[in-house]
Amino acid sequence: MPGALSICNAGKVYDPGGLNVVAMDGITFDIRENAFCVVVGPSGCGKTTLLNSVAGFDGLTSGEIFLDGERIAGRGVSAKPGPGRMVVFQNGALFPWKTVLWNVSCGPVQQGRMSRAEAQTKARELMAKVGLSGIEDQFPGQLSGGQKRRVEIVRALMNNPKVLLMDEPFRALDALTKSVVQEFLLEVYDAIPKTVFFITHDLEEAIFLADVVVVMSTRPGTVKRIVKTGLPRPRDHTLLTSPEFLRLYGELEALIHEEAMKAFRAGERELA
Amino acid sequence: MEPNEDNPMIVSSQSIVLTKRGSDRGFGRRLRRFVSGPQFRWGVVGIAGFILYWYLMVDVFKIGSFARLPGFVSTIREWVSRNPTYGTSLFTAEYYKHIWSSVTRVAIAFVLATGLGVPVGLLMGWRRVFRGLTFPILELLRPIPILAYIPVVLVLVPGREAPIIVLTFLAAFFVTILNTLLGVRSIDQSYLRAAKSLGFSEAATLLHVIIPGALPYVFVGLQIGMAACWFSLVASEIVSGQSGMGYEVWQTYYYQQYETMVIYMGTLGMMGWASCATLRAVGRRLMRWRAAMLGGI
Numbered sequence: 001m002p003g004a005l006s007i008c009n010a011g012k013v014y015d016p017g018g019l020n021v022v023a024m025d026g027i028t029f030d031i032r033e034n035a036f037c038v039v040v041g042p043s044g045c046g047k048t049t050l051l052n053s054v055a056g057f058d059g060l061t062s063g064e065i066f067l068d069g070e071r072i073a074g075r076g077v078s079a080k081p082g083p084g085r086m087v088v089f090q091n092g093a094l095f096p097w098k099t100v101l102w103n104v105s106c107g108p109v110q111q112g113r114m115s116r117a118e119a120q121t122k123a124r125e126l127m128a129k130v131g132l133s134g135i136e137d138q139f140p141g142q143l144s145g146g147q148k149r150r151v152e153i154v155r156a157l158m159n160n161p162k163v164l165l166m167d168e169p170f171r172a173l174d175a176l177t178k179s180v181v182q183e184f185l186l187e188v189y190d191a192i193p194k195t196v197f198f199i200t201h202d203l204e205e206a207i208f209l210a211d212v213v214v215v216m217s218t219r220p221g222t223v224k225r226i227v228k229t230g231l232p233r234p235r236d237h238t239l240l241t242s243p244e245f246l247r248l249y250g251e252l253e254a255l256i257h258e259e260a261m262k263a264f265r266a267g268e269r270e271l272a
Numbered sequence: 273m274e275p276n277e278d279n280p281m282i283v284s285s286q287s288i289v290l291t292k293r294g295s296d297r298g299f300g301r302r303l304r305r306f307v308s309g310p311q312f313r314w315g316v317v318g319i320a321g322f323i324l325y326w327y328l329m330v331d332v333f334k335i336g337s338f339a340r341l342p343g344f345v346s347t348i349r350e351w352v353s354r355n356p357t358y359g360t361s362l363f364t365a366e367y368y369k370h371i372w373s374s375v376t377r378v379a380i381a382f383v384l385a386t387g388l389g390v391p392v393g394l395l396m397g398w399r400r401v402f403r404g405l406t407f408p409i410l411e412l413l414r415p416i417p418i419l420a421y422i423p424v425v426l427v428l429v430p431g432r433e434a435p436i437i438v439l440t441f442l443a444a445f446f447v448t449i450l451n452t453l454l455g456v457r458s459i460d461q462s463y464l465r466a467a468k469s470l471g472f473s474e475a476a477t478l479l480h481v482i483i484p485g486a487l488p489y490v491f492v493g494l495q496i497g498m499a500a501c502w503f504s505l506v507a508s509e510i511v512s513g514q515s516g517m518g519y520e521v522w523q524t525y526y527y528q529q530y531e532t533m534v535i536y537m538g539t540l541g542m543m544g545w546a547s548c549a550t551l552r553a554v555g556r557r558l559m560r561w562r563a564a565m566l567g568g569i
Contacts, residue, residue: 057465081468093462097484097561106480111471139561159470 002068003162003195005031005054009063010073012049023049024221027063029214031163034193038210040203040256042263046221047199048090048167054197055165056081067162083111086156088166092148094140100151101136107159119158126154130188146177150184157188163195170205179237182208190234203256207231207248208240215255218263225255342530350531351538358529360520360536371539374509374516377433378501378547381440385497389448390490396449397456398482407453414446418504422511436508436516443504444497451493455486488562491555495548502544517543 010027013020024046031037039047052058054065056072056079064074067084071077081087086107094103104127105119114122127133132150140148149169156164170178182205189196200206206213210229217224229248231239239245306312323344329335331343342350353361360367396403396410421442429435463485467477506518513519517536524533556563 055465055469057468081465083469083471085469087465087469089462089466091460091462093460093466095463095466095481095484097487097559098480106472107470110473110476141561155470 002033004033004068005037005163005195005197006066007050007054007063008065010050010053010060010065011062012046012053012058013061022220024216027216027221027223029223029226031195031197031212033068033195035211036189036196036198036209037212037214038198038200038206039214039216040200040206040252041216041221041224042201042218042256042260044263045216045218045259047201047216049221051087051165051167051197051199053079054163055085055087083107083159084162086159086161086164088149088152088156088164088169090168090171092140092152092169092172094148094152094155096140099137099139100143103140104136104151104155104158107155111159123154123158126158127151129191130154130184144177145173146181149173149181153185153188157192157194161194163197166196166198168199168201171200178205183236185209186233186235203249203252204240207245207252208235213248213252215252215259218259218266224259225252227252340530342534347531347534347538351535356532358524358527358532360524360529360532367535367539370515370517370520370536371543374505374518374540375543377437377440377509377516378498378505378543381437381505382444382498382501382547384437384441385444385448385501386494389445389493389497390452393449393452393490393493394456394478394482394486396453397486398478403453410446410449414450418443418500419507422508425508426512432512432514435512436505439508440501440505443500447497447500448490448493451489451496452486455489455493456482458489459485487555487559491551491559494551494555498547498551499544502540502547506540 007030008028011025012023014023015021027046027050029037039050041047049058053060053073054067059077059079060073060075062075064077065072072085073079087093094100095106098106101120101123105116105123108114108119108122109116124133124136127136130150132147132154135143135147135151140151143151152169153164170181173181186209196209198206198209207229213227213229214223215225215227216222227248231244231248327344329338330341331345350356350358351361352363354363356364392406396406418439421439425435425438425442429438459482463481464477467481472480505516506521509516509518510522517540521533521536521540524530524536
């Protein structure tokens with residue numbers, strides 16, 4: 001399952017009441033198949049806008065996006081989401097009125113690829129494989145925040161997507177839970193390699209997870225720097241204190257801080 | 273939330289706890305727990321206080337115009353009498369005849385209001401064009417008090433029974449539509465996007481996302497609608513009925529049979545309470561996932 005993502009000169013202008021807010025402009029970078037790419041930037045830099053165009057929730061006003069050569073966004077392409085591009089949402093989107101098993105197995109059933117029984121068998125297998133057995137018959141509301149996130153990742157993987165899109169998925173978690181779920185994601189990534197497009201404003205998270213970190217500037221969002229981390233896999237939390245990690249962190253922190261300050265000042269201007 | 277809840281090793285112990293809680297869900301058990309709980313005890317105290325107030329104001333001190341009301345003791349005596357002064361008590365067929373005709377009217381009107389109101393509300397929430405088309409009409413008709421509909425309905429709908437049912441229906445219908453619509457609109461955009469990404473068809477989205485997602489609001493609407501049903505039932509029975517509890521409340525007032533009047537008022541209150549409690553029970557059953565989310569009931 002390939003999943004090479006190519007973003008060419010992507011731009012988006014929102015026009016609420018003729019205000020012409022440029023959310024992002026001239027974004028160009030490639031993610032080769034099975035690479036883990038993390039986009040970092042301050043709030044309001046267009047990260048989510050970019051992810052929504054890749055997901056097919058929203059169109060572009062300029063530029064194009066290709067997935068394995070197929071044009072999925074751009075002029076004349078109507079935005080259309082699909083199981084090839086699975087999204088893990090910021091606040092989680094497991095259907096709370098369905099059991100965990102239903103949630104995990106629903107994709108292949110709805111796409112007509114499997115019968116309900118087949119999908120459920122596969123869901124149980126996958127959940128067992130990643131250490132989530134025993135919660136299949138519970139409702140998402142009965143799970144902890146960390147469990148919910150892991151189940152949602154498994155639900156996405158059940159659809160065998162070309163690319164996994166993650167929109168600040170661990171934002172609402174406390175620090176301890178967050179590190180547990182990050183390691184879970186890395187284990188899953190090592191076991192089932194996928195192209196991952198991950199958004200965060202947490203630089204430590206970005207470097208810990210990524211092969212490639214894309215730093216975005218504040219509004220209008222543009223690509224400020226692309227850094228290959230070159231850190232070895234498999235990774236665990238001991239990486240966080242390694243000299244190589246700290247060197248990267250130092251290098252990127254300055255960039256991010258500069259953008260955050262710009263965003264902050266712009267915000268002050270807007271409020272003034 | 274303990275951080276080690278996230279350790280997959282102890283997931284199974286957590287699920288055992290939850291299954292145990294699950295087996296507690298029988299109606300009898302819940303009733304027993306409710307009766308022994310503080311809510312019930314305070315409820316009894318509250319009602320006892322209300323009755324004491326009634327007894328003191330009317331039976332004992334006869335303060336001002338309270339003297340003209342039927343006393344608590346005489347009302348209860350009438351209610352349980354085998355040979356009631358005004359011909360209505362727990363032991364007369366008359367009593368049950370009126371209860372029956374009111375209950376059937378409310379039942380028919382409520383089922384119609386739910387059966388039509390929920391689909392219309394879903395459609396309004398789901399389809400922008402339909403919402404654009406119908407929302408102004410809803411907002412125009414909804415605020416008109418149900419009493420103002422009485423003449424139109426009497427002119428329009430033939431027969432004696434049908435107008436009452438139509439009026440009772442109307443009150444619940446608007447509330448049900450509005451709450452269903454709000455329920456659909458309240459569904460987090462992420463769920464709809466997730467459904468699209470997962471490859472749900474429109475029909476599957478409606479069935480698995482929109483309907484269950486709107487259900488909490490729908491049930492709030494049904495409860496308000498049920499109360500509205502009883503309200504407009506009494507109003508329409510007073511105006512055009514020949515039977516029913518509302519009709520009897522007015523008749524007994526007219527003939528100054530105040531004990532019977534209060535008996536029917538009390539019965540209306542109990543019926544209203546019972547019908548809403550039934551709805552809540554049905555809602556709890558359909559939305560077990562919510563009980564789980566709110567920490568179990």
